[in-house]
Amino acid sequence: MKVTFIGAGPGDPKLITIKGKEAIEQAGVVVYAGSLVNKDILQYATAAPEDIHDSAGMDLEDKEKVFLDAKERDLNLARIHTGDPSIYGAINEQMVILDKLGIDYEVIPGVSSFQAAAATLCQELTLPELCQTITLTRAAGRTPVPEKEALAEIIKTTPTLILFLSVSMLNTITPTLITEYGADAPVAVVYRASWPDEKIVKGTLSDIAEKTKAAGITRTALIIVGKVLDKVAAKSLLYDKGFSHGYRKSK
Numbered sequence: 001m002k003v004t005f006i007g008a009g010p011g012d013p014k015l016i017t018i019k020g021k022e023a024i025e026q027a028g029v030v031v032y033a034g035s036l037v038n039k040d041i042l043q044y045a046t047a048a049p050e051d052i053h054d055s056a057g058m059d060l061e062d063k064e065k066v067f068l069d070a071k072e073r074d075l076n077l078a079r080i081h082t083g084d085p086s087i088y089g090a091i092n093e094q095m096v097i098l099d100k101l102g103i104d105y106e107v108i109p110g111v112s113s114f115q116a117a118a119a120t121l122c123q124e125l126t127l128p129e130l131c132q133t134i135t136l137t138r139a140a141g142r143t144p145v146p147e148k149e150a151l152a153e154i155i156k157t158t159p160t161l162i163l164f165l166s167v168s169m170l171n172t173i174t175p176t177l178i179t180e181y182g183a184d185a186p187v188a189v190v191y192r193a194s195w196p197d198e199k200i201v202k203g204t205l206s207d208i209a210e211k212t213k214a215a216g217i218t219r220t221a222l223i224i225v226g227k228v229l230d231k232v233a234a235k236s237l238l239y240d241k242g243f244s245h246g247y248r249k250s251k
């Protein structure tokens with residue numbers, strides 16, 4: 001018996017890996033994060049309906065019971081998380097319990113929502129000379145962020161910034177972002193990337209909070225900030241005579 005943590009992908013049930021889908025098919029018990037995982041993923045499950053659990057209403061103790069019960073019945077358990085489990089997935093606390101219970105586990109990665117958002121935008125997040133670093137982070141809210149990771153600090157190199165779990169705080173974040181990126185910096189907010197009701201809001205740091213509010217987006221969205229979003233700047237740099245690459249030497 002083992003527990004397999006599976007990244008379900010960002011929403012579209014076709015964005016799960018083949019390996020993840022197979023692990024769901026082969027599991028006798030399924031626990032999924034109902035608040036974000038698309039329930040269509042459950043179409044791959046063959047477990048009995050009473051062995052398919054939504055973790056939304058479960059605390060750690062409830063999860064421990066389900067793990068233990070699966071162990072006693074020698075049934076593999078598929079633990080389905082949204083996006084990729086390594087990013088804000090809260091898998092570590094479950095692994096601590098599994099270690100305590102002497103249950104083996106493995107992780108199958110998934111397509112993270114930031115990758116789905118980039119795909120939706122048809123956007124490369126790293127562009128030669130313009131930006132070669134992506135920072136995945138969140139603003140401090142109810143969940144604290146270590147002080148030295150305060151937004152004002154980590155944006156000093158103006159990376160391509162991807163903010164998870166922060167769209168409800170957009171209003172209070174933008175003044176900080178403006179200090180490094182400037183008021184005209186391009187921003188995209190992507191709501192429910194890869195879901196049928198996906199929405200994109202584009203703007204600058206000076207108007208994005210207002211536009212996002214007008215679109216009624218308060219959750220399940222990513223904020224992407226950075227020069228790479230400015231397609232004109234990106235193109236002009238790539239075709240600039242001074243820019244050389246393997247096939248075209250600079251003159």
Ligand code: SAH
Binds near residue numbers: 011084089113166219
């Ligand atoms: N492990 C997940 C992230 C979980 S934290 C991943 O890799 O994507 C939950 C946050 O992820 C949400 O608040 C939102 O910021 C983001 N998110 C999850 N799914 C999303 C989606 N389909 N579109 C946009 N943002 C999403």
